[in-house]
Amino acid sequence: MDVKLQQSAINNQQSLITITGSKSETNRLLLLQALYPNLVQENTSNSDDSDVMLKAIQKLTTDNRQQTTVIDTHHAGTAMRFLTAYFAIQEGKEVILTGSSRMKERPIKILVEALQQLGAEISYEENEGFPPIRIKGKKISQNKVALQANVSSQYISALLLIAPKLENGLELTLEGEITSIPYIKMTLALLNEIGVETSFIENKIKVNQKSAIVNQKLTIESDWSSASYWYSIIALSPIGTQVTLSSYKQNSLQGDAALVEIYKSFGVETEFNNNSITISKINYNIKNQKSLLFNLQSSPDIAQTIAVTCFGLGIGCDLTGLHTLKIKETDRLEALKNELTKFGANISVTNDSLTLDARSPLLWRGVGGEVSIKTYQDHRMAMAFAPLALKTPINIEEAEVVSKSYPTFWDDLEKFGFQISK
Secondary structure, three states, X not given: OOEXXXXXXXXXXXXXXXXXXXXXXXXXXXXXXXXXXXXXXXXOOOOHHHHHHHHHHHHHHHOOOOOEEEEEOOOOHHHHHHHHHHHHOOOOOEEEXXXXXXXXXXXXXXXXXXXXXXXXXXXXXXXXXXXXXXXXXXXXXXXXXEEEOOOOHHHHHHHXXXXXXXXXXXXXXXXXXXXXXXXXXXXXXXXXXOXXXXXXXXXXXXXXXXXXXXXXXXXXXXXXXXXXXXXXXXXXXXXXXXXXXXXXXXXXXXXXXXXXXXXXXXXXXXXXXXXXXXXXXXXXXXXXXXXXXXXXXXXXXXXXXXXXXXXHHOOEEEEEOOHHHHHOXXXXXXXXXXXXXXOOOOEEEOOOEEEEXXXXXXXXXXXXXXXXXXXXXXXXXXXXXXXXXXXXXXXXXXXXXXXXXXXXXXXXXXXXXXXXXX
């Protein structure tokens, strides 16, 4: 399904958009809920990724007809990593964990080797180091392991989430530069909230064993990654445009809350009010901005949004700390380069950075007619480019991909005043 977008009557009055819970928090708590059934969560994500995670856990619990259960995570990378660790400790259960063709190209060797060091029984069904994998669940008593920490924080979180159910807890040594530290701290904070003792000192993390927890209900904060597209929309809108989003916390566990500070550079102001935020375009001189430098090592998921915002405003940028984007749903750096070039952008990428030259936003409008954006089966490509409809008509290919993290995205844009045809 393609979606055609263009600016219509953008609502300059305050609009209220409700965004469901963080996918990152939801998926962590779904796994913890499977380990501790008396844990209840509210405001869960309605994303495809969380649905895949939940159904996978339920399938293993209810499927007693076959010796081996086959579980397909489709495009859900978080589910693939977290479930690999979870299934490894399900004694007496055997699972083949697979995914989409792209998932079979995304490495999982570092996590598998760490689990094997602990005593897990995991083998590859096709290509060494990649899904699909066969997991034979067993009791794990070893508690010390080292892990390369500069590839994906999801490998680290996967181990931490199962740690309190290991017989002797876990002592994890992180080797090399640690990537996406906020996501690791989110995992540890959620463990702490349910009563698990942890410590994170220099490159060593310890998680104590905990066989049971007291009855507990946790409310999940809404997803800051989803909020990023609204920050971009406001940045590209006229002075005075604003939108209110719920439900958000000023002391967020999510690394993408860095949006609050980053988007000040684009004239966007954030006001916290109880459990919501109001973001507004304020009066400032765009000509004073030539090129901006952001290190996004702690929040790489907002890189696409920021790059498109800069291009829409005619601002140059240097974005660094992006090495994890090479192994996402697509190679996000190359995808950004390909699609922004269609508008005439001068952009270069390396394995971990992106450089965009400043360009008058009036010049690239001369590309002529409607520009069609390829999404590469990546939800963030679709949503990051949507705000450019405020400047020129665009077509988003395979627009249904947004269901991976934000299923109501196109409906919410219409509510705000975008003209959309499918």
